[in-house]
Amino acid sequence: MNPDFILITDKPIDYAAVTERVRSNECGAVVLFMGTVREMTAGRQTVALDYEAYPGMAQQMLQQLISEARAKWPVHAVAIEHRVGHLALGEISVAIAVSSPHRAQAFEAGRFLIDRLKEIVPIWKKENWSDGTSEWEHKEIKTN
Amino acid sequence: MTAQQIQIKLFARARELAESDLISVAVSEGITVASLRLAIAEQYPQLKPLSSQLLIAVDNAYAGEDQTLNEKQEVACFPPVSGG
Numbered sequence: 001m002n003p004d005f006i007l008i009t010d011k012p013i014d015y016a017a018v019t020e021r022v023r024s025n026e027c028g029a030v031v032l033f034m035g036t037v038r039e040m041t042a043g044r045q046t047v048a049l050d051y052e053a054y055p056g057m058a059q060q061m062l063q064q065l066i067s068e069a070r071a072k073w074p075v076h077a078v079a080i081e082h083r084v085g086h087l088a089l090g091e092i093s094v095a096i097a098v099s100s101p102h103r104a105q106a107f108e109a110g111r112f113l114i115d116r117l118k119e120i121v122p123i124w125k126k127e128n129w130s131d132g133t134s135e136w137e138h139k140e141i142k143t144n
Numbered sequence: 145m146t147a148q149q150i151q152i153k154l155f156a157r158a159r160e161l162a163e164s165d166l167i168s169v170a171v172s173e174g175i176t177v178a179s180l181r182l183a184i185a186e187q188y189p190q191l192k193p194l195s196s197q198l199l200i201a202v203d204n205a206y207a208g209e210d211q212t213l214n215e216k217q218e219v220a221c222f223p224p225v226s227g228g
C-alpha cells in the first residue's frame with residue numbers, strides 16, 4: 001500500500017491530521033513544514049492571499065516530487081496538503097509531513113519537497129495589499 | 145495540412161488577461177509547442193504581457209518545445225508558479 005497522501009483543498013488545513021498520517025513505529029523522526037500567510041513583505045503589508053491551482057497537474061507533480069524524494073532518502077511516508085482560495089493572515093497555505101527512520105533524512109526530504117514544490121507545482125499566489133491593489137506573484141521557473 | 149482547434153486551459157494572470165479559463169486556438173495539424181506559442185500570441189494579444197514567461201503543459205506535465213500536439217491532449221498555459 002502506498003502510504004503517501006496528496007490533497008489540494010479549499011478547506012482549512014488540519015496540520016495535526018497531516019502529521020498523524022505519516023507517524024509509524026518504523027520511524028524515529030517526523031518533520032512537519034507549514035507555510036503560513038505573512039503580513040509584511042519587503043515593507044509592504046498583505047491583508048490576504050488568494051491561491052489558485054491546476055489541480056490535476058499539481059497532483060501529478062507532487063507525486064513526482066515524492067518519488068524523487070524516495071529515490072534520495074529512506075522516506076517512510078509523505079503527506080502534503082495545499083490550500084486554495086482566499087486566505088487570511090496567519091492561515092496555513094501548505095503543510096508537508098515526512099517520516100523516516102532518522103531525523104536528518106526527514107529534514108532533508110522535507111526541505112527538498114517544499115523547495116521543489118515552489119519551483120514546479122502549478123499553484124499561484126495573488127497578493128492583496130493593504131493599499132487596495134492586488135497582484136499575482138510569478139517567479140522564474142526551473143522545470144528539470 | 146488540415147486545421148484543428150486546440151483548447152487551452154488558462155490559470156492565474158493568464159486567465160485574468162484573457163478573461164476566460166479556456167481558449168481555443170486554430171492551428172495546423174501536428175503543430176509543435178513552440179508553434180503553439182506563436183499562435184497563442186497572434187490570436188490572443190491580450191496575453192502579451194506574459195509572452196515569453198508562459199509555460200505550456202500537455203497531459204499534466206511540462207511540455208518540451210519540440211513536442212507535437214493533437215486535439216485529444218489536455219493543454220494548459222500559465223505563468224511561472226508561486227505556490228507554497
